[in-house]
Structure formats: C-alpha cells, structure tokens
Amino acid sequence: MTYRWILRSVDDPNVISDLQKELNGLPEALARALALRNVSSFDEARHFFRADREALHDPFLMQDMEAAADRVAEAIESDDPVLVYGDYDVDGTTASALMADFLRSQGVDAHVFIPDRYEDGYGLGSRGLDRAREIGATLVIALDCGITAMEEAAYARELGLDLIICDHHTPKATLPEAVAILDPKRDDCEYPFKELSGCGVGFKLVQATLDRLGQPADDAFRYLDLLAVSTASDIVPLYGENRVLMAEGLRVLQEKDEVRPGLRAMAQTADLDLADVTSTGKIVFTIGPRINAAGRMAQADLAVDLMLAPDVETALPMARELETLNRERREINDRIEKEAIELAERQITSRTPHGLVLYNPEWHLGIIGIVASSVVEHFHKPAILLARNGAEVKGSARSISGVNVYDALSDCEDVLTQFGGHDYAAGMSLPEDQVDAFRDAFDEAVGKRITAEMLTPAIKVDASMPLDVVGEHRGRFWAVLKQFGPHGPANATPVFHSGNLVLDGKPRTVGRGGNHLKFRVREADSDSRQSYDVIGFGMGNKLDVVRESYDSGEPIELLYSVEENTWNGRTTLQLKCRDVRLESSERVLQKESA
Known part of the structure; x- marks a missing residue:
C-alpha cells in the first residue's frame, strides 16, 4: 500500500526552541514531539513525564455524581440487593467486575447481568431489569451502556427500580429519566476530562461512594488492573486522566501479587508474563481478545466470573475455557475475513463505493466487528459487516481518519431501527429488507464526507x-x-x-x-x-x-x-x-x- x-x-513553532532551552538542550525532534502533545513549558513537561494519581480529577465534578454516590451509599447502608448491568465487551465486563467487587466488599448482595449478544442485543434491556425485580433489587447500576435507553429507563420506573447510568458514549439531545446519569460527554457536564472508558466512569463512582461512606477514596485504586485492561482495550484516547490511569494500571499489572487472580490465571493460560506488560499492546492483543471471546462466542458472564474469582485455582478452569473460545474465535475470524474481502472486491468492481456494506446472513455476529476492522485496513474505506440475528440484521461499522461513522449512520436513520457508537466504530440494527437501501444510504453519507486525499492512507510524522x-x-x-x-x-x-x-x-x-x-x-x-x-x-x-x-x-x-x-x-x-x-x-x- x-x-x-x-x-x-x-501550532506555535517557538514552543520547540523554548522547550529545548527549558529542558537542558533537549533534542529538537523530541521537543517537537512534546509540542505536538500540547506540552509547551517545563511544568507541563514535568506533568507529562511524571503524571501520577494526584493529577486525577475530583469525581464530584461530574454531573449527577452526588446523587449517584448518595444512592449507592444508601444501598450499601440498607443492605439491599443491587443489580450491576454491564455490556458484553471488555469495557463493560471489566466495569461490571469492578462495581460488583466493590459492592460485595461493602457487604452488598450484588448480582451481575450481562446481556446475551443474540437474545438481548446491545445495551440496557428488559430481561436484565426483570432479573433485578426477581432478586428484590431496588437499584440497577448500568455500566458502559444506557445513555440512549429511553424506553428501558421508563420500564425500570414501572418496575419500581432506581437506575444509575454510567456511560461514556455520545448522548442524544434527550436523556433517559434516571436517578443519575454519569457521562462526561453530556453537554451539561463540566467534568474536565471527557474521554474516560465506561470502566473509568464506574471507577469515579466508586471513588465518590467511598467518600460518602467516610472511607479513603484511594481504596478505589485496588481496581487499577481492571482499569488498565478497559482503557487499553476500548481504544480510548490516552491523554489526561486515561494516560495516568493507564500508567498506574500497567505498574500494577507488572506486580504479580497486586493483580487479581482471574487476570493472573488468564495470563498463565495465554503464556503471558505479566512483568512484560509494559505497554498497551500486550493488553490489546493478548488479554482483551480473550475477555471479548466470552461475549463473542458464548456468555460474557464467564469473563466477569473469571475476574471476580477469589483465587487462581478457582480461576484457572474458566481461563482455560476462555482460551479455547479464543482459539475458536480466531478460526471463525479467518474464514469470515476471507469471505468479506472477496465480497468487498466484487462490490468495488461493480460499483466503486465510497463505503463498504457487506452482508452474509450466516456470519457470526460476535466476529463481524473484528473483521470490519480488517476490511478497513485492507481497502482503506469505511466498512460495515452485517449478519442476521433472528428476525433482523445487526452490524458493526469501522471507519478511517476523517470520516465520522456515527455521523454517517445518523444520515441513514430512516432505514435503521437502532444505532450508536463513536467516531470510528459503531453498531446498528435494521430489517433485512432494508439492507440494499442501507447500502445506498451509507455510501451516499460517506461520499458527502470523504475526499480523494482521505482515500490514500497517511502516516503522521x-x-x-x-x-x-x-x-x-x-x-x-x-x-x-x-x-x-x-x-x-x-x-x-x-x-x-x-x-x-x-x-x-x-x-x-x-x-x-x-x-x-x-x-x-x-x-x-x-x-x-x-x-x-x-x-x-x-x-x-x-x-x-x-x-x-x-x-x-x-x-x-x-x-x-x-x-x-x-x-x-x-x-x-x-x-x-x-x-x-x-x-x-x-x-x-x-x-x-x-
């Protein structure tokens, strides 16, 4: 290619020479690299290189945090059961494990519900809320999902359930009705850092709740290993708080005795030395895929149970099961990728599309997101892979630099039943008879946003x-x-x-x-x-x-x-x-x- x-x-070339002087003759190339990371002074450089826990923001700066922390503290003090509802990916499962572990450490009967990718689909759903009612819970904490769940929030109220939403996805103009909605991307949220993972938002709630209980907020740092796995795997921007949490989490992962037994067991079965986890790459390519394999190939509850395991002996059988699922996932991935590339080549030959929409009803729903990324890398075009799920079609989108795939899907809203996501990744569902119309609408939406220059990939220097x-x-x-x-x-x-x-x-x-x-x-x-x-x-x-x-x-x-x-x-x-x-x-x- x-x-x-x-x-x-x-922005300001003078910053480069200023940094060289202030940092004792730092090579110009490194001073330039620092300037590109918004470092313009000695103090900012010191913070960049020595960022630590002191740089983290007060969780109560987040909109609705007081109400959320008060309600969780109330649940702890009243000894009521609580349902933790998380998404089935790495971010959602790590967030669920974090919250459940915290609540159980406070003596709460905390239950975890992770939706089934096929039966429930993405996000907050009625089956999980029904489960909350069955166990006698009065509080549901939704993690890494819920920001667009209007109908589900209304259903929770009908059941007499209080709902706290901890999400990091882009909200719509109208928010669900809930006791509290924690999402730094809310227009009315003044929290200084907007790019936390879903697990990161849950971490902030734990910090705030500890404060309300009169316990040291630093006790939340026992979850840094989960935060590192979430932050790396969810591909959130690594600056500000995320960079601090990632750096601190990596240090914890390298200290074997500080890592929770489930992650140690997973590393053992994957032949990974945690002492070598000095960068995000080991997480993204080794730990993350194995956690994701549970939600893609079976039930994501397995990953949560593994991360909550009390000891390595208990965790090892679950870690071995994840290892088997991940091997199966790779085999299916290779087959679908080959089929998708062949289908894309035919589509490019016949219609020269701006964006690719590839549909095979038999494709594995849990794998299409990974393959969509490979198709984008292969053809350097925004790509969507679709597979049948019961009576409807579900899909995963991935994009290229310069094309916001969430915005492009917004243009296709009239043929979709549901969609959500980020700039570069999104999911959607639609009726099967709308696949062709969606292909045309998406191609038009991408065409309005893409330029000839974008079609040649760039390496930024x-x-x-x-x-x-x-x-x-x-x-x-x-x-x-x-x-x-x-x-x-x-x-x-x-x-x-x-x-x-x-x-x-x-x-x-x-x-x-x-x-x-x-x-x-x-x-x-x-x-x-x-x-x-x-x-x-x-x-x-x-x-x-x-x-x-x-x-x-x-x-x-x-x-x-x-x-x-x-x-x-x-x-x-x-x-x-x-x-x-x-x-x-x-x-x-x-x-x-x-």
Missing part, C-alpha cells in the same frame, strides 16, 4: 531528523523518548523521518513466509558510522525497495519509531519501520494542513 507522509503541524540524533547525548534521546508512553490514541508512539540513509549489509525477509523485513542502516555522510537494525513487521513486500538501494547505493528515506530489542541477553535500540522509499521517489514529506 502507498502512504502519504505527513509532517504534523505545530512527529519530526524529521538526522538518524545520528538517536545515538546522541549519551543515550539521553532514548531516556526521554521512553517516557512518552504509555501510547495509544491521542498519544501515539512518535514517528520520525530520516533521509540520506544507506544500507549496512544485505536486506532480507524473516518470519513465516518472509512476511517481515529486516535490514541495517546508517547515515551516508556521517562520521560516526553508527548503524541501526531495522525491523518492518508485515513489510516483506518492501524488500525490492531496500534491495535496490543496497545494489545501487542509492539512499533511502525511512519513517520509523524507536524501541528497545533484547536478544540473547543484550538490549539495543532498533528502528521499527513504518514505511520506506528511495530518495529518488517523487513523493515528498508533506506538511499537515492547518
């Missing part, structure tokens, strides 16, 4: 610099750079650009099927002769480019991030290739539009 190389724009900067300042470059983490949306791993590079040795492909690219580079005109290993995962198709450079001596340009690599007990810096091209290429490093 061909990429546009875009040098990110700094933090700074252009000589390669030798990586090794300058006696290792200070890496000492500072590694403190930029943890990385994720809104705090991506910095990407650098270097040109005038020549190969130091013959390039090769490695891995199964030669899928990965490996070579070594140095600056052509440098006196240092310092060279660096480069690894390009999934970039074996770029071998011809670097081989031509090696054979002809023509320099290359490289986009890369810097990381540590440990091999045979020796740790060195290596460059993780994002893209590579010959310097003779007519393509240039473009400047980001203002």
